[in-house]
Amino acid sequence: MEDYNKIIESLGVRFIKAKNINILKPVTIENNYDIENSLVLVNTGHLRFGKEKEVCGEGEVFFVPGGRQVTVSYGINNPISLSKDDFLNNKELYFQSYIEKAEAADSYSYVSFEAKAFDSVNFFASLDIPPFKIVDSGKIRSLIKGINAEVTSNSPGKGRIVKVMTEQLVVELIRYILKQGLFVEQFATNSTYFKDPRLIDIFTFIKENLGEDLSNKVLANVANVSEDYVGQYFKMLTGINPQDYIEYQRMEEAVNLLRTSKMSIREIGKEVGYKDTAYFCRRFKMMFGIPAGKMRRRESLINV
Secondary structure (H helix, E strand, O other): OHHHHHHHHHEEEEEEEEEEEEEOOOEEEEEEOOOOEEEEEEEEOOEEEOOOOEEEOOOOEEEEOOOOOEEEEEOOOOOEEEEHHHHHHHHHHOEEEEOOOOOOOOEEEEEEEEEEEOOOEEHHHHHOOOOEEEOOOHHHHHHHHHHHHHHOOOOOOHHHHHHHHHHHHHHHHHHHHHHOOOOHHHHHHHHHHOOOHHHHHHHHHHHHOOOOOOOHHHHHHHHOOOHHHHHHHHHHHHOOOHHHHHHHHHHHHHHHHHHHOOOOHHHHHHHOOOOOHHHHHHHHHHHHOOOHHHHHOOOOOOOO
């Protein structure tokens, strides 16, 4: 339990967005993807997700870890199947936000958030767990509804309340995972490498130097191990090789810059370590399924 407390205490939680959505027309979004973690509460109707089309019904919650692709169907009858690119171009035909009460047969509420361990590691992405359904968790349902109510209110201090409630939501999510005995091996692995100061030094160095040389030789000097060993060491503890992790971190920062800055795509590519803009754009589209320019124009694949 002490290890889990250490992980929770290490997390920096940041609220991203929240909304209530009416489904105007049934739709399936192929290979839905977002950098942020999202919790989706089904208010009325149901949704289906994954290759097995698992059903998430009324009152249940669907969790999508940041960085995981998943096909999601919203609505009951014969949903039209769209690529995420096509959905983004026409999302107003399918989704409509509401404030007080759902008006459609299918509706949901969601909260998106960031949770980073030691201000460096996307915690839920590092677990490498699939999207999953949450049942019988009144606390998580209540927090999702409460956050949406605060976001749409004009009450003083709502930003502070949303911050506190989002932190509580993350803790309740972790408690639910542990109580249900989910992903035990992944949590055990995380507990191990979060105790290794050399690995934390590597995470921190990567975060602070995304635009610089991050070769295995450089990382070996940071961790004070040999260049031949550093890749094996990193993969042994995290399950991925360091260069794959670095690319994910670079793309995550690129998305952040696309959404929050006026930098050109060329400038953003250079900022996160890609000297060749064309290569950066190819890798970006390969990872997210849409061009960098379209990512700039959208907030979320499940936002309107």
